[in-house]
Every structure is written in structure tokens, then in C-alpha cells.
Amino acid sequence: MTEQQDIHLEPKRTVARVSLTALIQDEATQIREEIDWKLVEEYRRQMLAGAVFPPITVAPVDDMDLERGFVLVDGWHRTKAAEAIGQAFMEATVITGASPDEYRWIAAQNNMTHGKRLKPSERREVFKAYVKAGRHRKPGKKSHAVRVKSAREMSRELGGIISARTIPVWMRKDFPAVYRLMGEAVENVETGAEFGKPNPDEYYVASTEQALQQVIANFRAVKDADIRNHLLQAIGKAAREAARMATGKSEMPAVMTDEF
Numbered sequence: 001m002t003e004q005q006d007i008h009l010e011p012k013r014t015v016a017r018v019s020l021t022a023l024i025q026d027e028a029t030q031i032r033e034e035i036d037w038k039l040v041e042e043y044r045r046q047m048l049a050g051a052v053f054p055p056i057t058v059a060p061v062d063d064m065d066l067e068r069g070f071v072l073v074d075g076w077h078r079t080k081a082a083e084a085i086g087q088a089f090m091e092a093t094v095i096t097g098a099s100p101d102e103y104r105w106i107a108a109q110n111n112m113t114h115g116k117r118l119k120p121s122e123r124r125e126v127f128k129a130y131v132k133a134g135r136h137r138k139p140g141k142k143s144h145a146v147r148v149k150s151a152r153e154m155s156r157e158l159g160g161i162i163s164a165r166t167i168p169v170w171m172r173k174d175f176p177a178v179y180r181l182m183g184e185a186v187e188n189v190e191t192g193a194e195f196g197k198p199n200p201d202e203y204y205v206a207s208t209e210q211a212l213q214q215v216i217a218n219f220r221a222v223k224d225a226d227i228r229n230h231l232l233q234a235i236g237k238a239a240r241e242a243a244r245m246a247t248g249k250s251e252m253p254a255v256m257t258d259e260f
Contacts (some may be wrong), residue, residue, distance in 0.1 A: 011059075011098035011106075018058060018092045020083060022069040029073055029103045032122060035080060043081035053078050055091040057110060059098055070094070074107040105133035120209075123161050124170065130158060131175050148181040 043053070056075025061068040072079060073095065082090055095106065108126040118126065130136065136154055138147050149157075151164040151171075162170070171179040215235065222228050240250040 011095040011102070014094050014096075015055060016092055016094050017089050018070055018094070019089055020079065020087065023058065023079065024061065024069055024071045025076070025079070026071055029071060029100075029107060030076055032076065035076060037080075039077050040080045040084065043077055044084045047081055047085055047087070055093045057095060057106060058092045059095050059103060066094075071100075071103065073103045074110040099133075102133045104129035105135060118161060126158065127162055127167070127170055128174060130154070131171070131178060136178060148178060151182070 047053070056078055057073040058070035059073050060066050060070055070092070075090075075092075079090065098106065104125075108129045135157060136149055138149055151167040154167050155162055155164040168179065168182065171182060219228070219231055219235075222231065244250050
């Protein structure tokens with residue numbers, strides 16, 4: 001393999017009409033944390049109204065024997081909605097020549113461009129799928145050599161949903177062997193300062209999110225109305241202070257919805 005050759009062979013894609021009874025819905029291929037049943041209900045109503053959805057994405061259990069069924073790669077919410085209205089078949093993009101490790105990356109690519117906005121934890125799963133699919137690698141000068149892309153290259157390929165500063169932090173935690181190769185790579189001179197120096201924002205974001213989850217859990221456990229009102233005032237005061245630090249104003253900024 002020469003340096004100009006791409007080590008990633010894109011799977012072949014064809015469109016077919018597949019039976020829902022032939023689908024294997026393996027949650028290991030699901031990039032989302034869970035099914036959003038409100039979204040399923042919305043899709044169900046739209047389907048009943050005649051809306052046409054993009055094809056789901058499936059991979060054959062056996063590339064040489066399509067009768068063995070298909071693994072659902074992307075389109076979980078559309079599939080659940082179709083099942084809910086008693087639909088027997090769906091249009092599907094059938095991918096062949098892909099490994100199971102690549103299924104999640106294919107699903108991740110689709111989820112980056114459609115559907116609900118990815119949660120922070122789901123972006124982490126996209127990152128893991130990207131690396132497990134080998135997309136972080138590029139061919140070396142020799143047939144047996146494999147180089148690692150820079151954090152900036154990876155961020156671009158991930159559509160910018162993960163910053164070049166965050167990638168080394170996650171790589172060190174999730175794929176330490178790859179992280180070491182990143183630090184050694186000549187191509188990473190431009191981002192070398194990031195290695196061994198975690199972005200402190202990562203720690204504070206995680207810590208804050210955990211604290212907020214604990215606040216909600218504690219608030220839910222309180223039954224006394226007066227105590228709840230007292231806690232609401234304290235939460236509101238903290239929120240206004242955070243808003244002042246972020247925007248200079250005590251009013252809370254507009255919140256973007258998760259769906260788009």
C-alpha cells in the first residue's frame with residue numbers, strides 16, 4: 001500500500017425494500033443513549049399523514065446471503081414508528097463490505113447530519129465509533145506503517161462536533177495506545193501543546209453536570225412545598241449569577257431546543 005492509497009474502503013450501498021421481520025435490532029449499533037418515544041410518536045403521526053422518510057440503513061448478516069436478514073444500523077426511531085402503524089416493509093440503504101466496528105460509525109455519521117441534536121455523552125460515543133472504525137489512522141510510507149491523524153484533522157472529519165482540544169483528552173482516557181501515537185506523530189506538532197495538558201474546562205464541565213444532576217435528584221426527593229420554594233429561589237439565584245458571568249446580564253439566555 002502506498003502513501004497515496006486510502007486505507008479505508010467505503011462500503012457498497014444499494015437501495016432495497018426490506019421486511020421489518022428480517023431486521024435485527026441490536027442496541028450495540030445504536031449511537032443514541034435511548035429511544036426517544038416522543039419522537040417515535042411524532043414520526044408515527046407523520047407516517048399516517050403520508051410523510052415520506054429517508055431510507056433506514058441496514059447491513060446484511062451475511063454479505064453473500066441476504067436471506068439471513070439485516071442488522072439495523074441507522075433509523076431506529078423511523079423503524080419503531082413504522083412498527084407502530086403495522087408497516088411490514090421499509091425502504092433501506094443496504095451497506096455491504098463493512099465490519100461490525102464500522103456500523104456505529106456509519107450510524108454516527110448519519111446522526112451528525114439529521115434527527116435530534118446529539119447530547120454531550122452521545123458525542124463521546126460518536127468519537128469512540130470513529131476510532132474503533134479506524135478512521136483516526138492514515139497510511140504510512142511503508143506497507144506496514146500506519147500514522148495517526150492530528151487532532152485537528154479528526155475534529156474536521158467529525159464535523160466539528162468535538163473540538164481539537166477535546167480529542168486528545170478523550171483519546172488519552174478511552175484509547176491510551178492511540179494517544180501515545182498521537183504524541184509521537186510529526187503531524188501533531190501543531191497540537192503538541194495539548195498532549196499531557198488536559199483542558200481544565202473538561203473537568204469543570206463534567207463536575208458541573210454531575211452536580212446539577214444531584215440537585216435535580218435532591219429536589220425530586222423533597223416533598224414539603226415550602227422547602228421546595230426555598231430551593232427554587234436558591235436555584236434561581238445561582239442561575240442568575242451564572243448568567244451574569246456568562247453574558248453580563250442577570251436574564252437567562254434563550255435556550256436552543258434539542259430538535260432541529
